[in-house]
Amino acid sequence: MPSLQKTFEVGGSVIYGRADDVNRIIDLLSSEDGADFSSTFLSVVADRGTGRTTLLHILHSALWSAFDQRKLIYMPEKYDEKRLMRVIIESLTGTPCDITDLEILEDTVKEELMDQRFLLLLDNFEEKNQKCWDFLSALLKVCNEKSAVVVTTTREAVAEVKGLMKFYYMNNLSDRLCWMIFKHCVFNGQNAESDTALADIGKCLLTKCSNVTLCINVLGGLLRNFIAEDRWRVLLDSKFWELNEVQGDILPVLRVSYEYLPSHLKQCLKYCSLFPKEYLFSKKLLVHMWSSQGYIEPGGGNDIEDVGLQYFDQLLSLSFFQPSLLPDMKEDRFVMPGLIHDLVQQISENVYFQFKGCVQRAPESICHLSLVAHEFLSLSLNHIITRDKNLKSILVLSRSAFQHHISSCILNLVEVDDIFLKFHNLVTLNLNNTDIEDLPETFGSLENLRYLSLSGTKIKRIPLKISNLIHLQTLEAKDCHYLEELPRTIVQLTKLRYLDVSKEVGSVVMPQGIGKLTNLRDLATFNVGMDPSLHCGIEELKDMEHLRGSLEISGLMYVRSGIDAKESNMRSKEHIETLVLHWSDGKSFLKGDEGTEIAEVVLESLHPSEKLKEIIIRDYPGNNFPTWIECAHFSRLVSIIFDHSYNCERLPDLGRLQSLKFLSIQKMYSVEKLNLSYSEYNPENSVFF
Incomplete structure (x- = not known):
């Protein structure tokens, strides 16, 4: 019997046995002479679990050069014409679309697609509404005549609503x-x-x-x-x-x-029933949620995060999760197959409850609640839960949390005080995707809380009473544009293991004493403050010896001596894989030779571990880079980015870094030469790059 040959590879995943299906579908989309594509509707009819979604990803890649624009969309359980149009607009413009008027949306879509050769792939399309097909037909009329719409469905009756539809029946494998x-x-x-x-x-x-x-x-x-x-x-x-x-x-x-799964993996899977179908999971954040619930059993001297990642990898190897094949993802995301999602919802009902916005009451027995945000929905928990519950989780989720195919939704969660007063046994609280601006004083009553996420909200401050949350392990307040500083009492949260207050523009000021949080494993950004009597200094990194993953140090223009920088002891932090060094507005802080010399001494003193894999240096005002960056001992360094080192005249020797694969040099207008001279780090007769 011949060996199994892979058919395609999409997003690093190997796909078997669908070459004939892909070729036949491409033939169906082609014109009669097979020379080009003609405007058409095609429905791929197949049972669930047979690989329909994967097939669309293969088509998305295989037909890349045949169309001007391509969009693959996972259809929600209930069709929403406005939302679909917003998704298409966002994919074409690359910017968020907040238009709510139906007529304006229609005009915008038509304008963006005018004469474009467009391929629209709609997965899990179960909508029989003629209005939906009328909209799709109108799309094709304004597009180039060689455009196409491909839908996947389990029911031929769905596609029969549209006349002159081409069908492809995708059979099970032999x-x-x-x-x-x-x-x-x-x-x-x-x-x-x-x-x-x-x-x-x-x-x-x-x-x-x-x-x-x-x-x-x-x-x-x-x-x-x-x-x-x-x-x-x-x-x-x-x-x-x-x-x-x-x-x-x-x-x-x-x-x-x-x-046949072990009990700890069953618990972890049940928790995932709180998330909507086609949700893109961040492995790291999911592990933090599992950890907050006590589902991870530490052992073997490993950190609980490492054990949790092992749990996830086991479920991944068993196909309970699959890597997302969506292109242009900044980090790895994972999706739970639809049949698996149905299974975990079935086995977890009455304990884990997902509220989707329709009129429904939560079962009396629930311990975990998720709210799947719909557009601008106002909601009171009193309408879902009739009496006080022993709730352990409240998660506000959006289908767009990690996806590009559904427009973002903001939930107006009213009577927030009730959450903190009535549900004082909460362990995991995610208030992302809400319009919350302030946390009430009753926030301090959540003494059992281990996981708190406020990302993407309009929160302006975190109350001093956060110090009451003595068991808190995870605090995420990412992309909170109005949050300017952390409270001084945060230094009392000595069990904190994950802290992320990063945002695209600006930074969140950290208080003096932040270095007491020595249990931190993951610190997305460390912002050096201007006032050493109030704000943290770079030397406070010294005892954070467990840091791992990615770390950005910003505000380096406020570091006044190499001694302080060296005291951070960056070289000993062997588990940091990506290091970002950001001087921020260094150009205007100290002008002339003094600022340049201090920056050079500081960077020399921030010598990282030789196990580093990626380094990014931004807004560096020095004339020269340190000698350590040329060192061949950085045998694992695969990526270097120099961004806006405006005074630099010489690029360092990088040609002898054995593993270097990516080098980006941006906005370095003063560079005059690349020095490839012999040095103590780089012996003679070395091979460059």
Whole structure:
């Protein structure tokens, strides 16, 4: 039997067995002579779990050069014409769209698409509304005649509403190909037929997957963890195959695979039922939520964050999560397949409750609540929860939190005082996507809180009473444009492990004593203050020895000596992978030779660990870069960015950095030469770049 060959690779994920489908769809989109594309509607009809979404991503890549504009959109459960138009406008303009008037939206879309060759890919399109098809038809009329709309759906009846529609029926994979994928998943391509008994059991188990790709991957991931005949036979004979709870589209193999997970992974999966379908998960933030709920069991001397990341990676290897294939993501994001999402919602109902904006009451037994924000919706928790509850979580979520395909929504959460007075057992609180501007004094009553997120809000200050939250582990207030400083009492939160107050413009002033937060593992930005009697100095980084990941140090123009900079002990921080050094407005702080000399001494004293992978230096006013940046000992350094080093006359020797792959030099107008001379760091006869 021939070995399994990959068909496509999208976003780093290898896709098997769909080459024929892709080629036939491209043929259907082509004109009769096959030379070019003609304006058309195409519906791809297929069962859930067969790879419809992946197919669209392949098409998005394969047809990249054939269209002027392309947009792939995951359709929400309820069609919203205005929202769809805003998404299209945002994708074409690259800027947020706040238009609410339907007529203006229509005119704007038509203007942006006029004569453009446009490919619109709509995934999970279950809308029968003729008005929707009329809108899509109007789109194609203003576009170039070689534009196309492709939708995926599970029901042919949906697409039949539109006349003159082309259809493509995407069948399940063949038995032969399913067996090949199964073997590749379980045995990593090694010969499975050598153990006849194991192969026979494997084929019996494979029949329970109904040739659905997702089920094959989930079952294969489970079996890969225990390749033994007796264990497989126990699974084959399991009573779970007959579970009465298996309903609707939930295939038994998914439920059985869930039942064989260890209890801590089951807890983590159930928590994900709070998030809407097609939500893009940040692995790091999800782990922080799991940690706040006590779902992560520390062990082996590893940090709890490392253990949590291992949990996620296990679920990822079992296909309960999949890497997002959306292009242009700044960091890795992950999505839960729709069938898996249905499963976790089914098994977690009555404890984890997702409020979607319709008229509904929460079950009496809930412990965790999420509010999926709809546009400008005002909401009081008193309308959802009839009496005080032992709530552990309140999450305000938006479908657009990490996605580009649905416009952002702001929730007006009224009677916020009630949250803090009535739900004092809260452990996890996410107020992102709300219009909150101030935290009331009752905020200090949440003494059990471990996770607090205020990102993207109009919050102006954080109350001094935050010091009451003695168990707080995570504080995220990212992109809070009106927040100017952290309260001085924050230094009392000694259990804090994650702090992010970064924003695109400006910085949040940090108080003197911030260095007491020695349990911090993740500090997105450290802002050196102007007044040393009130604000933190760079030397306060000294005892933050557990920092990891990415760290930006801004306000370096306020560092007045190399001694203070050296005291930060940056060289010992071996777990920092990305370091950003930002002088901010250094050009206007100290003019002339004095400011230049101090900046050079400070940068020389901020010698990072040789394990650094990326360094970014912004607004550096020095004439020369330090000698350490030329050192070949930085064997892991893959990326260097110099941005607006306006006085620099000489670029450092970088050609002997063994792993360097990316070098960006921006706004360095004074550079006169690149020095490639011999130095103590770079012996003679070295190979450059």
